[in-house]
Amino acid sequence: MNSQWKPRTKAVHSGTRRSQYNEVSEAVFLTQGFVYESAEQAEARFQSLGDDEFIYARYGNPTVRMFEDRISALLGYEDCFACTSGMAAVSGALTALLKAGDHVVAARALFGSCLYVLEDILARFGVEITLVDGTDNAAWDAALRSDTRLVFFESISNPTLEVVDMCHVVKAAHAVGALVVVDDAMATPVYSYAQKCGADIAIISTTKHVDGQGRLLGGAICGSRELVRGPIETYMKHTGGAMNPFTAWTHLKALETIDLRVRAQSDAALEIAHALSDHPKLSAVRYPSHPGHPQHELAMSHSTSAGTVLALEVKGGKAACFKFLNALEIITISNNFADAKSIATHPATTTHQRLPQEQKDVLGISEGLVRLSVGLEDVSDIIADLRQALDMAG
Numbered sequence: 001m002n003s004q005w006k007p008r009t010k011a012v013h014s015g016t017r018r019s020q021y022n023e024v025s026e027a028v029f030l031t032q033g034f035v036y037e038s039a040e041q042a043e044a045r046f047q048s049l050g051d052d053e054f055i056y057a058r059y060g061n062p063t064v065r066m067f068e069d070r071i072s073a074l075l076g077y078e079d080c081f082a083c084t085s086g087m088a089a090v091s092g093a094l095t096a097l098l099k100a101g102d103h104v105v106a107a108r109a110l111f112g113s114c115l116y117v118l119e120d121i122l123a124r125f126g127v128e129i130t131l132v133d134g135t136d137n138a139a140w141d142a143a144l145r146s147d148t149r150l151v152f153f154e155s156i157s158n159p160t161l162e163v164v165d166m167c168h169v170v171k172a173a174h175a176v177g178a179l180v181v182v183d184d185a186m187a188t189p190v191y192s193y194a195q196k197c198g199a200d201i202a203i204i205s206t207t208k209h210v211d212g213q214g215r216l217l218g219g220a221i222c223g224s225r226e227l228v229r230g231p232i233e234t235y236m237k238h239t240g241g242a243m244n245p246f247t248a249w250t251h252l253k254a255l256e257t258i259d260l261r262v263r264a265q266s267d268a269a270l271e272i273a274h275a276l277s278d279h280p281k282l283s284a285v286r287y288p289s290h291p292g293h294p295q296h297e298l299a300m301s302h303s304t305s306a307g308t309v310l311a312l313e314v315k316g317g318k319a320a321c322f323k324f325l326n327a328l329e330i331i332t333i334s335n336n337f338a339d340a341k342s343i344a345t346h347p348a349t350t351t352h353q354r355l356p357q358e359q360k361d362v363l364g365i366s367e368g369l370v371r372l373s374v375g376l377e378d379v380s381d382i383i384a385d386l387r388q389a390l391d392m393a394g
């Protein structure tokens with residue numbers, strides 16, 4: 001698609017394919033299969049599939065292909081494979097690219113399911129994993145070896161908002177011949193800089209900012225055409241993780257507004273961080289766009305915003321924190337993020353409940369930590385809701 005377009009134009013137009021009816025809005029092709037004009041044509045398609053040819057929806061579908069082209073254009077990558085969920089994308093990409101005997105270096109601050117894929121599944125198949133403090137460049141340098149096949153990390157970690165110095169890690173990984181796979185969910189497709197730093201693969205849970213309204217699960221594996229249409233597509237199409245056409249259609253429509261939504265939500269997140277940064281009931285407000293964040297300069301050197309999620313540390317431990325959460329009136333208690341509705345999550349007792357205490361301590365997942373996903377409500381209402389609930393927090 002037209003590579004000169006600005007991101008907002010790409011998010012509206014890239015990948016569009018029109019049927020014989022020339023519809024304006026993208027069509028949803030709810031079909032598993034495709035009819036061949038002759039037995040010879042069927043034979044030819046099974047021999048080699050052209051760019052706009054399809055044989056079975058587990059391999060590809062026109063609506064899904066439109067979404068793949070649009071999201072890869074937005075992220076700056078050549079191609080993308082769309083998956084049933086963010087975790088289908090993570091487990092698919094890692095399994096497709098690794099084999100027994102390979103060494104992987106990963107940041108320890110990972111989404112729980114990603115840790116399970118690495119430490120339980122891949123380790124079971126003979127992949128060796130080294131976990132490092134993702135914010136420590138020297139730790140990355142020390143862990144990388146000549147047999148390191150792949151490095152994996154979240155560009156901005158969930159829920160503690162640690163920033164990995166991605167350009168440094170990519171350079172160091174490439175120096176030993178390792179591939180870099182980034183879990184880019186928190187960075188948002190609008191502010192992602194994975195491609196600029198040279199990450200080989202960027203994975204996004206499209207459940208988050210792409211859907212943006214808490215409806216559907218999806219994921220995307222973006223990278224060079226060689227990797228995406230090579231080992232990744234081969235693995236995904238045979239193991240059944242392809243996105244369904246209805247999800248792809250909903251995502252296509254959602255991409256038309258992603259820039260407006262994510263910018264508004266991120267601006268509101270910064271406003272909230274400023275408003276609460278020295279609130280007496282909070283011991284910390286963590287948001288990389290805010291100058292008080294220890295990695296503010298690093299985060300802002302690649303992007304104008306760190307996205308729509310911040311973390312608050314409520315004083316007084318779990319009891320005070322639960323009082324605060326239960327007093328919220330607009331902000332809902334849930335565990336997703338990047339919804340149009342603002343959401344508060346208590347990671348220590350929900351998303352990260354199963355982590356052993358030492359690991360929670362190392363990662364900074366305290367009893368007072370609240371992950372706040374900022375929605376599309378009026379920011380003054382969100383701030384007022386947070387203030388009145390903090391007043392109730394003991």
Ligand SMILES: *Cc1c(COP(=O)(O)O)cnc(C)c1O
Pocket residue numbers: 085086087088090111114154158183185186205206207208217218219
């Ligand atoms: C949500 C999330 C995932 C998993 O995505 P699903 O769509 O829920 O499968 C993976 N990594 C990160 C960082 C996430 O936030």
